[in-house]
Amino acid sequence: MLNEAWIEPGLNHYLMLSAIIFSLGLLGVLLRKNAIVMLMSIELMLNAVNLTFVAFSKYSGNINGQVMVFFVMTIAAAEAAVGLAIVASIFKRFKEVNIRFFEHLKG
Amino acid sequence: MDHQTLVAVLLLAPLVGFFINGFRYRKHNHLVAGAIATTMVFISFVCSILLFLNLTEMKEENRRIVVSFFEWLKVGNFKAEFSFVIDQISGIMILIITGIGSLIHLFSIEYMHHDKGVAKYFSYLNLFVFNMLLLVLGSNLLVMFAGWEGVGLCSYLLIGFWFSDESKAAAGMKAFITNRIGDAAFLIGMFILFLQFGTIDFANLNGLAPSTPTHDWLNPLTIACLLLFIGATGKSAQIPLYVWLPDAMAGPTPVSALIHAATMVTAGVYMIVRLNPIFMAAPNALLVVAIVGAATAVIAASIGIVQNDIKKVLAYSTVSQLGYMFLGVGVGAFGSALFHLMTHAFFKALMFLGSGSVIHAMHEEQDIQKMGGLKKYLPITHLTFAMGWLAILGFPGFSGFFSKDEILWMSYHSPMGHPALWVAGVLGAVMTAFYMTRLMALTFWGESRVPKNIHPHESPALMWIPLVVLAILSVIGGWIGIPHIISEILPGHPANIWEHWLNPMITKIPGLAAANPQEEWTLMGVSVTLVLLSSGIAFIFYGKASELPSKLSENFGGLYRLLVDKYRVDEFYEKALIRPFVWLSENLWLHVDVSFIDRCTHWCSNFVKGAGAMARTVQNGNLQQYAMYMALGLVVILSYILMR
Numbered sequence: 001m002l003n004e005a006w007i008e009p010g011l012n013h014y015l016m017l018s019a020i021i022f023s024l025g026l027l028g029v030l031l032r033k034n035a036i037v038m039l040m041s042i043e044l045m046l047n048a049v050n051l052t053f054v055a056f057s058k059y060s061g062n063i064n065g066q067v068m069v070f071f072v073m074t075i076a077a078a079e080a081a082v083g084l085a086i087v088a089s090i091f092k093r094f095k096e097v098n099i100r101f102f103e104h105l106k107g
Numbered sequence: 108m109d110h111q112t113l114v115a116v117l118l119l120a121p122l123v124g125f126f127i128n129g130f131r132y133r134k135h136n137h138l139v140a141g142a143i144a145t146t147m148v149f150i151s152f153v154c155s156i157l158l159f160l161n162l163t164e165m166k167e168e169n170r171r172i173v174v175s176f177f178e179w180l181k182v183g184n185f186k187a188e189f190s191f192v193i194d195q196i197s198g199i200m201i202l203i204i205t206g207i208g209s210l211i212h213l214f215s216i217e218y219m220h221h222d223k224g225v226a227k228y229f230s231y232l233n234l235f236v237f238n239m240l241l242l243v244l245g246s247n248l249l250v251m252f253a254g255w256e257g258v259g260l261c262s263y264l265l266i267g268f269w270f271s272d273e274s275k276a277a278a279g280m281k282a283f284i285t286n287r288i289g290d291a292a293f294l295i296g297m298f299i300l301f302l303q304f305g306t307i308d309f310a311n312l313n314g315l316a317p318s319t320p321t322h323d324w325l326n327p328l329t330i331a332c333l334l335l336f337i338g339a340t341g342k343s344a345q346i347p348l349y350v351w352l353p354d355a356m357a358g359p360t361p362v363s364a365l366i367h368a369a370t371m372v373t374a375g376v377y378m379i380v381r382l383n384p385i386f387m388a389a390p391n392a393l394l395v396v397a398i399v400g401a402a403t404a405v406i407a408a409s410i411g412i413v414q415n416d417i418k419k420v421l422a423y424s425t426v427s428q429l430g431y432m433f434l435g436v437g438v439g440a441f442g443s444a445l446f447h448l449m450t451h452a453f454f455k456a457l458m459f460l461g462s463g464s465v466i467h468a469m470h471e472e473q474d475i476q477k478m479g480g481l482k483k484y485l486p487i488t489h490l491t492f493a494m495g496w497l498a499i500l501g502f503p504g505f506s507g508f509f510s511k512d513e514i515l516w517m518s519y520h521s522p523m524g525h526p527a528l529w530v531a532g533v534l535g536a537v538m539t540a541f542y543m544t545r546l547m548a549l550t551f552w553g554e555s556r557v558p559k560n561i562h563p564h565e566s567p568a569l570m571w572i573p574l575v576v577l578a579i580l581s582v583i584g585g586w587i588g589i590p591h592i593i594s595e596i597l598p599g600h601p602a603n604i605w606e607h608w609l610n611p612m613i614t615k616i617p618g619l620a621a622a623n624p625q626e627e628w629t630l631m632g633v634s635v636t637l638v639l640l641s642s643g644i645a646f647i648f649y650g651k652a653s654e655l656p657s658k659l660s661e662n663f664g665g666l667y668r669l670l671v672d673k674y675r676v677d678e679f680y681e682k683a684l685i686r687p688f689v690w691l692s693e694n695l696w697l698h699v700d701v702s703f704i705d706r707c708t709h710w711c712s713n714f715v716k717g718a719g720a721m722a723r724t725v726q727n728g729n730l731q732q733y734a735m736y737m738a739l740g741l742v743v744i745l746s747y748i749l750m751r
Binding site: 026029030031099100102103 | 728729730731734735738
């Protein structure tokens with residue numbers, strides 16, 4: 001039963017999954033007010049892109065895509081560090097991490 | 108010192124005084140403020156004397172000092188230099204202005220001594236002297252106009268000096284606005300002269316004046332002269348713009364003496380004398396000048412008869428005397444008009460200061476019905492005032508006699524004159540004699556009607572010294588212009604210095620016949636007799652407590668009311684001009700300005716505001732909204748790429 005129903009996942013499936021994750025991330029960034037959730041959503045979007053890279057790399061046999069993923073992961077780590085630092089300082093000041101407090105950064 | 112320095116000091120000294128007192132305007136010490144201001148004007152006076160002496164040493168053919176400081180304006184072929192000219196006419200004017208000015212400044216020190224704004228007062232007074240000097244010294248119409256406006260401003264400031272009293276502030280406003288009407292005409296006249304001759308310099312203008320007079324009413328020259336004369340009616344309080352001068356008595360009395368009797372109000376006469384060759388080329392304009400002058404002399408004098416405010420009487424007298432001066436210029440007797448200007452400056456300044464002394468003694472009471480018998484308390488004021496009274500009457504030998512008689516004679520004798528003008532002049536003189544005698548009698552003579560709580564006292568020396576000086580001048584001031592027929596019978600035959608001095612500056616009257624001594628004596632005799640008779644009647648009326656005045660005013664009730672109401676000219680102007688104007692302005696304001704222009708501009712600004720509000724929402728600082736725009740933009744670009 002299980003074997004018959006099983007479909008070998010192809011490139012399209014990976015891309016579909018990646019698009020869904022990316023959209024979820026985007027919606028998270030646009031709609032959620034909590035800064036930490038927003039950062040997490042950004043991670044989601046980045047990882048959706050990573051998934052696309054890897055999928056293309058696998059199916060085209062080109063290693064470049066996988067190298068790119070490492071770069072993206074490094075940058076994502078750096079971005080998360082900076083973002084969390086800002087969130088931490090906002091939290092210190094306002095005891096909350098709502099995105100609207102970032103408006104105080106306006107000149 | 109060279110001429111340039113002298114003229115600079117002459118002009119700038121009062122201006123410096125204005126700045127010094129202007130910066131310390133909160134100070135209350137009348138002696139310091141007064142000393143500064145008086146010294147500055149006195150410095151000017153010394154400079155004037157030096158310049159005048161220089162002038163007398165020059166040859167008669169080119170007796171003029173021209174000092175140019177810089178080029179003021181140059182637009183196309185319009186050129187105006189900031190330059191000054193001192194010649195026979197302006198030389199006399201600066202002596203009058205600074206000389207009488209110094210005396211009046213001196214008088215003011217004591218007169219204004221209780222006033223809190225004494226420093227401000229003196230700074231205005233100095234500014235006035237500066238502007239007046241600018242007016243008479245300017246060598247072209249533009250510099251003259253600058254001074255012309257400046258004296259108007261100072262007049263406004265000083266009339267409304269006690270501006271916390273609303274009626275006084277209104278009087279200042281009235282003077283200013285009335286003057287503005289004249290000034291506008293003056294300006295247009297100046298433009299027409301420039302269009303005609305291409306210059307506004309007095310020397311050039313007078314040189315270019317056509318030698319054959321034009322009898323065309325619509326000739327640009329006639330129009331220009333009439334417009335300049337309208338300017339003069341504003342400044343010199345002639346019909347129809349004289350209404351501001353009586354109200355101008357709201358200012359401090361020394362101001363009335365300096366500005367509204369001796370100097371500023373004569374600016375119109377001075378201007379016409381300065382431009383006499385131009386006016387001579389437009390005899391029609393001069394005819395209007397003469398008629399307006401004669402009418403003003405008569406009408407103002409008739410109003411003066413029934414006034415009870417000592418300063419108002421003098422104010423109408425000033426208007427009337429200015430009318431004489433214009434009658435003089437109107438018939439081509441420019442020299443006589445200037446002569447009367449000078450003698451009038453002496454005796455009218457004297458009488459205004461005298462009235463100031465009386466008002467001071469009476470504790471700000473100005474109603475002559477509440478005076479009487481002041482001779483006993485104010486001997487010096489009475490004596491000096493009497494000199495002014497005799498001078499304005501034209502009592503033989505006093506200064507006013509020579510100048511007024513000259514004008515009357517010329518109004519009859521000159522080919523531009525007319526016996527009717529002479530009759531009007533004599534009528535004015537008779538009424539002048541009447542109201543001045545009435546003023547003397549009600550103020551100084553007869554029974555005392557002074558209220559019990561007022562104790563009049565003679566003014567201090569600082570006030571009576573100027574009175575004495577002016578009284579002496581009022582007596583002897585006329586002796587420099589003794590007419591030919593009188594000097595013939597006098598021992599030593601004193602020459603007519605005045606006529607000789609002004610001769611090169613004055614255009615000859617064409618077709619002036621040789622004087623017939625018999626005729627001249629007769630006319631003089633008639634006018635002097637009538638004047639003496641009229642003052643005698645006035646003395647009988649008011650000198651002794653008589654029933655006659657009240658009976659007369661009852662019998663001629665209508666005429667009396669008309670005179671007391673000053674011919675209701677103010678009321679007429681109110682109804683005929685001011686109300687329609689206010690109505691028009693109100694309608695323009697409500698229906699054009701508010702409902703149309705304002706609406707248009709508001710619509711424009713609202714449009715910009717709305718557009719801005721819309722654009723502003725894009726940048727509201729909401730981070731997620733920015734992210735949204737980016738996402739949407741991405742979607743748009745992607746869809747474009749994919750759909751292609």
